Amino acid sequence: MDPSRDNLIIRFTTFWWALGTFFIFAVMLAVIWLFNHSDPTTMEDAAAKSRYITKAKIDAAQAANISPEVLDATIPKLAKQLAATKPLAVEQPAQLVPGSDTAKKLASAPAVDTKAIDVSDAAEAPIDPAVMAIGKTQFLVCAACHGQNGEGSPIAPPLAGSEWVKGPISNLIRIQLRGLQGPISVKGTEYNMPGGMAALAYQTDEQIAGVLTYVRNSFGNKASAVKPEQVAALRSEVGKPQVSAAELTKP
Ligand code: HEC
Structure with missing residues (x-):
């Protein structure tokens, strides 16, 4: 480099230009990350996401219809009824x-x-x-x-x-x-x-x-x-x- 052009002002300006360019890229990356980070990036993630949504819907629907207490009370009752049922005569x-x-x-x-x-x-x-x-x-x-x-x-x-x-x-x-x-x-x-x-x-x-x-x-x-x-x-x-x-x- 021509030593005549190497002066403090040029060094100062170049430094800030470099810093500014780096900063712009950093901001751009940050914006991209901010808007994309929650989306699944692989096929597996994409498939899993919809499964979780479906499961949540099913859980909610089930919870709305039958309370766990009712379910818990029903199972022993059903088992007792089954145990008391006489086997059907085998006709065949x-x-x-x-x-x-x-x-x-x-x-x-x-x-x-x-x-x-x-x-x-x-x-x-x-x-x-x-x-x-x-x-x-x-x-x-x-x-x-x-x-x-x-x-x-x-x-x-x-x-x-x-x-x-x-x-x-x-x-x-x-x-x-x-x-x-x-x-x-x-x-x-x-x-x-x-x-x-x-x-x-x-x-x-x-x-x-x-x-x-x-x-x-x-x-x-x-x-x-x-x-x-x-x-x-x-x-x-x-x-x-x-x-x-x-x-x-x-x-
Ligand atoms: C799903 C149809 C069906 C039902 C229900 C049914 N039968 Fe029959 N039954 C038949 C057939 C068919 C025959 C003749 C057997 C053959 O053709 O292979 C027959 C034959 C008979 C016979 C001997 C032949 C005759 O006509 O005298 C008697 C007795 C009889 N059935 C009584 C009964 C009685 C009593 C009941 C009710 C408790 C009854 N069946 C219900 C289909 C039926």
């Missing part, structure tokens, strides 16, 4: 765990002596109107397939005038407890509906006795009453596959 053998106690019990269940049940038919005993009333209520389920007056429908054979309905009581109980797989001949017509009839074993002994007494003494049918003890005697059949006409006693 396919649902049984192979080798389980229930499966073994079913496999080794002795064939029930249906003759003893059918022998107790007391043909002329009068029918109890209270039993008929129970049966009429329970019949609503049967009516869905067999018709309001047992006349039959495109999905089930008739109960009115059916030789099976008026025949041995054990047949009717077994059909209800296990369901029925066609083919089955009713009043000279052969029926074999897809899927057959499902078991309706959920009804109590009294209800099953009632509904069977009802169908045996309605729609022009006339036959002896079915007793709850007769139903109870066949309960061990529940869970076996749908009964077939061949397994039943010929009416």
Whole structure:
């Protein structure tokens, strides 16, 4: 550098120019940082941010609906109810765990002596109107397939005038407890509906006795009453596959 130009004033001015330029950049960086520092800089951060917002919204909505106290009080109540619930009868053998106690019990269940049940038919005993009333209520389920007056429908054979309905009581109980797989001949017509009839074993002994007494003494049918003890005697059949006409006693 030309020594003639090196004087104090030039040094002084250059110093402040340099300082000023540095300061301007510092201010610019500060402004950029101020407006951008809170925004996510990576994809992960961006994804996490929206997750936090969503979580906050869900937490708020949940808190608004159910208080933690209510939730805390409900859980033991629910657990108690579940613990007190009786397991449903397994009606599909396919649902049984192979080798389980229930499966073994079913496999080794002795064939029930249906003759003893059918022998107790007391043909002329009068029918109890209270039993008929129970049966009429329970019949609503049967009516869905067999018709309001047992006349039959495109999905089930008739109960009115059916030789099976008026025949041995054990047949009717077994059909209800296990369901029925066609083919089955009713009043000279052969029926074999897809899927057959499902078991309706959920009804109590009294209800099953009632509904069977009802169908045996309605729609022009006339036959002896079915007793709850007769139903109870066949309960061990529940869970076996749908009964077939061949397994039943010929009416
Ligand atoms: C989901 C429909 C359905 C319901 C509900 C139903 N059944 Fe059946 N039922 C059938 C079918 C189908 C058959 C014939 C089986 C076949 O075709 O494979 C049948 C056959 C019968 C038979 C022997 C054949 C006859 O017509 O006499 C009796 C008895 C019987 N059902 C009684 C009942 C009783 C009692 C109830 C109510 C507790 C009932 N069913 C409910 C579909 C049903």
